[in-house]
Amino acid sequence: MNKQFLKAGMLGLLVAGWLSQSVWAQSDPTGKRRVTSTYAITNATVFKSPSDPGSKATILIKDGIIVGVGTSLTLPKEAKLIAGDSLFAYPGFIAGAGTMGISKPKDAERPKDFVSSNPPDEIAGITPWRAAADFYTASSSQVEDWRKAGFTISQVIPDGGMLPGKTAILVLGDSKTNNFLNNNAAVAANFRSSRSMYPATLAGVMAKFRDVYQNTALVLDHERMFATTTGVKRPQVSPTQEAMKAVVQKQQAVLFTAGSELEIRRAIALQKELGFKLILTGLENYESVIDLIKSSGTPVLIKLQLPDEKSIKAQKSEGVTEATKAQYARVKEAYDAALKQAALLEKAGILFGFSTADAKASEVHQTLKTMIDNGLSEKAALAALTTNPATILGISKVAGTLEKGMLANLILSTDTLFKEETQIKHVIADGYVFDYEIKKKSQKTDTSAVKSENPSNAISVEGVWEYTSETPAGSSGGEITIKRDNGVLGGTITYDDPSGSGKASAPIKNASLTGKTLSFEFEVSAGGMSLSVLISGEINGKSMDGALSVPQMGSFPVKATLTSPNLAN
Amino acid sequence: MKKNIFLLAALIGLGMGTTHAQVQKGSVLIKNATVLTITKGNLESSDVLVQNGIITQVGKNLTAPTGISTIDATGKYLMPGIIDAHSHVGLDVVNEASAPITAEIRMKDVVNPYEIGIYRALAGGVTISHAMHGSANVIGGQNATLKHRWGSKDPADIIMQDAPRTIKFALGENPTRVHGRGNGIQPRSRMGVEAVIRNGFNEALQYKKAWENYTLAKTQKGNTSTPPTYNERLQTLVDILDGKIIIHCHSYRADEIYMLINVVKDFNIKKLVFQHTNEGFKVAPEIAEYTMGASVFADWWAYKMEVYYSTAYNAAILQKNGALTSINSDSAELIRHLYHEAAKTQRYGGLTDEEALAMITINPAKQLGIEDKVGSIEVGKQADLAIFEGHPLSAYAVPQMTFVDGIKYFDRNSDQLDQRQWVAATEMVEPIHLRANEEAHRCMQDVDAYFEAFQGAFFSEKH
């Protein structure tokens, strides 16, 4: 897809959005519809782009577009004024490869003649025809969280296996519409295997990727022949091949998730072998492959999250042996190196943005600050949040800077962006204004944040939780129903029946809630044996993060979300 | 230090390939060693000169050209780097156990140069290992021959790029258990194993023909024939039939060994090495006549039914019947003392020093198709070398230094305590592995993960 076409497509989508609104929205008995779509932020300190030193100006936006930035603008009467005198305006952040608002597709049913050595693509995680757009919910609380952190545009990747589907690029605007800029962007890929069928391992995934790619290329040959020669048999194109054509024709990039150095090398090796357009995402450890990334010309989206500091804080200074100290030093060295990686990308001149997948929106400010403290320039940080991802996602004509004609995506903060105490007061996305409460920070400690999120400090666990667990056999999940009877916690849990398909259920035993930690046990029958399984996890709001452990087998990560809380208590 | 050598070599423009610029080559003079050349006898108090990764001189009273350091090996033994023809060290994945034939799988895709097992192998004098796919499938994946260039971060730098392609086959209990009993598809018996192989090769012949027909038709005017489906699995089998790939077949019982000999005869395949081959001694004359020999354990037996009727004299019987024989590890533990495993052929069958040492050097080199490059100390060969305190066949031998391409990667006297190449930034406590030896045997690794989680826990087996 060429850029012009892309832009036309995007504008088409936008226009459609406006039109439908104006035709339909005759009245609004909810009283929530905004009165105007024209806003003026007056006399703010405006940073139009990463290289802009900032100057006082007024920003005028109308119908989702910045119609002017300057000191002598004529403001129309319908413009709602936002006093910007004490505010700092930046282009809205753009994230690559996020999962906000994305729901999991339903598991496909296994056909009766299913053989694990040759499963249908859909079951084996090969679904490049799926569109993230179809699984996106704009009203998701995750979208709210990221917008609050300053993000106004995100690419989203569908949930799934090795080729989960096409990504979408959207504006984090009004939650009533989906606000797509492009609902058919890069094809997502990763090294996730199907575990219990082909491809069951990383090695299988790489072989299968080649197979899909090569056969798509052959189908294209076939189609060309069919179009030009009579007497050629009809080409039979699978949905997978149909979806991969744009990749083989280098019209669409592959957005490959590769966290570690070895994964990055493997993705680039595949790219070199087959020749597709590659964007790498989810990078966590990449210090030793920076030269390779540079020489291969691959744009990257690094994970917007740094390693947990827990291990460093846990290091004791007294009462430990020299050997332990040496071990500590290795971990510290690795930790320090991880913080410096982003700066190294800047130094190498690599085009990079951020991926929000598996990152926490509430920690973005701190993460960016730590990267800057470790050598990343503020200019490069802002570029990685704005102009770089705009370039990588192919939307720099409409987004990435705060200039006339661009989409009305911007951030209004209380001070320059990367200061410790700076907070975001407004985010304008797609021309919609979102206001945030500015907290007076009496203490800068983390505990204050936790407390403010959960002022009553009471943790409620009752209700229905949906959980997923990663085991060597792949991910599984079910529902946990927690009740309190006369003050005693109990309930039931459903899980993938190990002796067949479907779900089995078991009562919860020995449930307890200590502080933020919920733990309970249940029994699973498998192969004539009964196993006792312990789930224990820390609760944060409506989510639980913990482990599922089975004696003699080990423990596996488990995540749960409280989907229907029981508010009766 | 390593970086300096690299820079220096780059400056003088020495053999720095453009594709794998990180592969380092060194120069060194090792003096006054008892040189066990393997192919040209033993040389007392002799010197070996290495220049730019290649052995350039072997003799007495050699002098080091300017800039080349000297190592005094007086009283020590110098032998070629040990070659392990069966290993799973340095691999992130061992088994793609989901189909009876997975010839398209490439172990080169999943090489992990960070694995500590590589260093531990170096510390046992092992410079080359054959990193194989596991034994879950009748025809498994393509293997990688690794050079133990410890410290390399790029998998391509530890892959021996000039080694020929090899592939894993497996007969008997493992594939019949995984596919027949585990998944209800052929093979469930040793009959089925033969059928799967024959089916595969016959389909490969059809595939080859389809592509030949298409390629030919394409050049004709008014062509209407369309490209066949691409299938790397079958293409790999075609390559085997065309003699481009050496088969390395996991096998135990004499009947299944004999079966495969008959199959390859029918398909006119010449390049076949048997692995493990515990009952190889029963068909030693056939192995000697029709194959590239067997790569065996020194003394493993009785861990499963198909190795119950084994003998530790297997290697000696094979050798004395003229079969090319090597001793392998198939274990991250055994790979550290292959010199000792080879020495067991002296206890069980009284092999000579030369015969025993050949089983971990030139013989496995022949089975991997790299005998023109490594496996003995000869002028012109790659300088993969190991220095021992004590004769390497003594149970008291202690490896001192190991060189790959003339670069010293292991030195007992300056060994760093913590050799990990990578440490997680979030590591709280380093994991302690109390069943490390059990985990060393990885022929069936990843198979358990392939089965359901709960069944997987009850699914532990060694080879």
Added chain:
Amino acid sequence: MNRILTSFCATLLALLPLMAVAQIDGEFVKPRNGKFLLKNATVVTVTKGTLNNTSVLLENGKISQIGTGVTSSDAEEIDCTGLFIYPGIIDGGTRLGLVEVSSVPETVDYAEIGNVSPNMQALTTVNPNAEAIGVTRVSGVTTVLTVPSGGLFPGTAALINLNGYTPDQMYGGFKAVAMSFPSSGRRGRFDRRSDENIKKDGEKAMKEASEIWENAKSYLELKNSGAELTYYPEMEQLSKVISGELPLLIEVNAASDILNAIKWVEEKNIKVIFTGVAEGWRVADQLAKSKIPVVTGPVQALPTRASDRYDTPYANAGMLAKAGVKVALRTDEEENVRNLPFHAAFAAAYGLGKEEALKAVTINPAEIFGIADQYGSVEVGKRANLIVSTGDPFETRSQIQHVFIDGYRIPMSNRHIRLYQEFLERSPGLNAN
């Protein structure tokens, strides 16, 4: 044809013994008791130095004379000129005889159901005809401790000599109750418990172990006071450890576990032997201070941690001995107990030294097991467990020429050797003619 003969024989034999003339070729060599004079050997006694040109007389299952001029008119003479005599080698921890083919559950008998089953007797299930026994003893390993495993108290281990047709004939006079000390280590690749959970599980298991122990103490106290107690074989067996009748064999490997175990046994006033002790080198001084003897191994093993020096398992025994710990070695094997001499060689080369390594597989285990009056050295009056070798038995190039167990001359044959004899020059060979 053979089958028909056999079935005929089965019925006819009893009636007509003289007609049992089915043709059988070859002769089976059995272990043979008798009086043997091993002449002119170099005798490595282990406890009394090395004696040159010395003869050893074996009679009635014992070593009756050692000296330069020993003669006997009625003993079978074996010329040992140029050969070496060593005491029979002892493996301090195996599963020998308890398993035939490890992947076939029907042949695996070392683990019973239940966490507390000290009453399970390894000796009961020793199969005197296990193929591995014949394979092991020709290597010079004449005596092994065979140990059940599984739960917290998996059973009672027994010392066996590798000759005999019943477990009682093989029994070597030492038993001990086995215990797997609760571990804070990871169990393997699949153990993905968090560090906190591992610690918690460890503490929980420790608490449980102490409760069981207290239970056994109560059992013993009440029993000693004459109370009539309900049948409780588990406590009956554990109480024997508390009373001092049986030692406790504690399997413990991770450094922190070893320290916990030392603490746990401190005030118990029982006889304790530690086994495994893979990370003993990390806490060698504390081990030495505790005076608890150690059976460590396998020596040919991988380091427990990725950051460990590559040779720590080889060097462990040496580091322990240097710190003053009494050390014996084990293979922890079933079919390859025959490799014990080589494990000892590795320990010797990596710091234990040849002399100490030899002790670690002879007199040390004998002393640790309290049977040094009968085992562990070539001395007059001790059991006739000894081997005759062409050289150092730890060297692969040496050949073991003779093995004597309890005075029996052991045939130097087993299935491995018979297969060699049959197949070295197969007939027919490549071609059928």
